Amino acid sequence: MQISRYSAPEFDPYGDNRQQEPDAGWLAPTATAPLESVVAIPGSKSLTNRELVLAALADGPSTLHAPLWSRDSELMVEGLRALGTRFERMPGTGGFGDDLRVIPADELLGSTTIDCGLAGTVMRFLPPVAALALGPTTFDGDEGARRRPMGGSIHGLQALGVDLDDDGRGALPFTVHGTGRVEGGELAIDASASSQFVSGLLLSAARFERGLDLRHTGERLPSLPHIEMTIETLRARRVDVASPEPGRWVVEPGAIAAVDVAIEPDLSNAAPFLVAALVAGGQVTITGWPAQTTQVGAQLAQLLPRFGARVSLDDDRLTVHAPEPAADGGRGIRGVDLDLSEAGELVPNLVALAAFGDGPSTFSGIGHIRHHETDRLAALAAELNGLGGRVTELDDGLRVEPVALTGGPWRAYADHRMATTGAIIGLAVPGVVVDDIGSTSKTLPQFTKLWEQMLA
Ligand SMILES: O=C(O)C1=C[C@@H](OP(=O)(O)O)[C@@H](O)[C@H](O)C1
Numbered sequence: 113m114q115i116s117r118y119s120a121p122e123f124d125p126y127g128d129n130r131q132q133e134p135d136a137g138w139l140a141p142t143a144t145a146p147l148e149s150v151v152a153i154p155g156s157k158s159l160t161n162r163e164l165v166l167a168a169l170a171d172g173p174s175t176l177h178a179p180l181w182s183r184d185s186e187l188m189v190e191g192l193r194a195l196g197t198r199f200e201r202m203p204g205t206g207g208f209g210d211d212l213r214v215i216p217a218d219e220l221l222g223s224t225t226i227d228c229g230l231a232g233t234v235m236r237f238l239p240p241v242a243a244l245a246l247g248p249t250t251f252d253g254d255e256g257a258r259r260r261p262m263g264g265s266i267h268g269l270q271a272l273g274v275d276l277d278d279d280g281r282g283a284l285p286f287t288v289h290g291t292g293r294v295e296g297g298e299l300a301i302d303a304s305a306s307s308q309f310v311s312g313l314l315l316s317a318a319r320f321e322r323g324l325d326l327r328h329t330g331e332r333l334p335s336l337p338h339i340e341m342t343i344e345t346l347r348a349r350r351v352d353v354a355s356p357e358p359g360r361w362v363v364e365p366g367a368i369a370a371v372d373v374a375i376e377p378d379l380s381n382a383a384p385f386l387v388a389a390l391v392a393g394g395q396v397t398i399t400g401w402p403a404q405t406t407q408v409g410a411q412l413a414q415l416l417p418r419f420g421a422r423v424s425l426d427d428d429r430l431t432v433h434a435p436e437p438a439a440d441g442g443r444g445i446r447g448v449d450l451d452l453s454e455a456g457e458l459v460p461n462l463v464a465l466a467a468f469g470d471g472p473s474t475f476s477g478i479g480h481i482r483h484h485e486t487d488r489l490a491a492l493a494a495e496l497n498g499l500g501g502r503v504t505e506l507d508d509g510l511r512v513e514p515v516a517l518t519g520g521p522w523r524a525y526a527d528h529r530m531a532t533t534g535a536i537i538g539l540a541v542p543g544v545v546v547d548d549i550g551s552t553s554k555t556l557p558q559f560t561k562l563w564e565q566m567l568a
Pocket residue numbers: 157158159232233305306307308311334335338456457480
């Protein structure tokens with residue numbers, strides 16, 4: 113199987129490789145008036161890819177209503193299909209594509225190759241599934257994916273007795289020699305680099321002979337809400353999972369129930385649209401905002417008021433209202449000091465917001481986002497400073513001192529959230545050209561259309 117490898121421009125934050133072909137890239141539109149927009153967002157990438165894995169491991173067929181259709185979710189579907197899962201597309205109920213019926217394989221079969229693209233959820237959630245398959249499964253992905261840490265998954269599976277061959281790289285590519293079963297039992301891993309190591313093992317653990325008693329041994333554990341999401345999706349499928357103490361999770365062996373699920377809109381992908389209300393002025397409403405959710409994007413309702421926004425919720429419509437203009441005519445956006453260790457995926461868009469603040473901002477607890485789709489700390493500093501900004505990298509975060517920015521090239525580094533961050537900057541700074549707006553297809557293929565509709 114040919115690996116479709118997306119090779120983003122080599123990351124060189126301090127090189128002079130900022131020249132932009134004159135006609136390349138997407139000119140980010142500027143806002144010409146305060147916004148008064150209502151936006152519907154497609155399904156959550158994190159929820160979709162968890163429910164795809166659980167549906168494939170379930171004790172019968174089940175349906176995902178309003179799932180996300182993007183590169184990350186389609187790579188997950190293809191990876192599960194390669195292992196023997198069958199899928200039937202059905203008329204959609206969510207407005208952004210088909211519903212999906214998932215028919216688990218009678219027996220998962222390896223002897224295949226899985227393209228992870230740049231999807232952290234695919235590269236960390238599927239190897240444990242492949243260990244349950246019969247035969248070898250080789251995992252690979254984009255050039256950028258080969259730079260992302262995989263130690264927690266690789267060493268965890270090897271410690272469980274899974275024959276996994278990575279030539280000592282601790283990264284893609286590697287091969288899982290599945291035997292059709294995993295003993296499971298007690299396991300300790302260091303998940304400091306990514307919560308997805310924990311989530312990936314927990315999602316398959318009920319299918320291990322002895323379940324799993326998993327401990328995290330590292331000093332810090334990022335993105336706790338995503339582990340809560342994993343636990344909640346498991347419990348909704350009647351899996352017996354508990355967290356008897358912080359950093360420890362116990363999954364009992366047993367069936368994973370076939371349950372039809374409706375996928376919530378992706379609240380983290382609502383972030384650029386909600387941030388736009390503060391940068392452009394006016395207000396933006398997101399429809400379908402869940403009353404209860406484990407999505408970390410829900411924290412925007414508490415985080416954006418820290419910048420001076422007003423947030424209102426009317427049934428399932430969340431509206432962000434721009435701050436009162438400052439006395440000097442500024443936007444009234446306040447500087448903040450935030451520990452975002454729980455919400456690393458929100459950082460790029462919030463850093464863009466901070467660049468328009470009336471004072472400096474500090475973001476901490478986010479050293480692990482150096483291992484996201486790109487080194488986001490270096491990329492944000494490089495791109496904002498390239499537009500005249502004043503951003504300083506810290507050991508575990510960034511400091512942003514707002515200054516007037518100029519237009520110019522903005523590199524996305526194949527990172528959807530870097531691309532949307534460039535769009536946010538472009539709202540208020542004419543001439544920002546994002547080199548690869550298509551990287552938003554990772555989780556939001558409709559981004560430019562939704563963005564232009566918001567501005568219309
Ligand atoms: O489990 C998930 O769906 C995710 C977990 C987080 O990963 P990290 O813990 O590596 O930040 C998050 O940043 C990512 O966008 C999605």
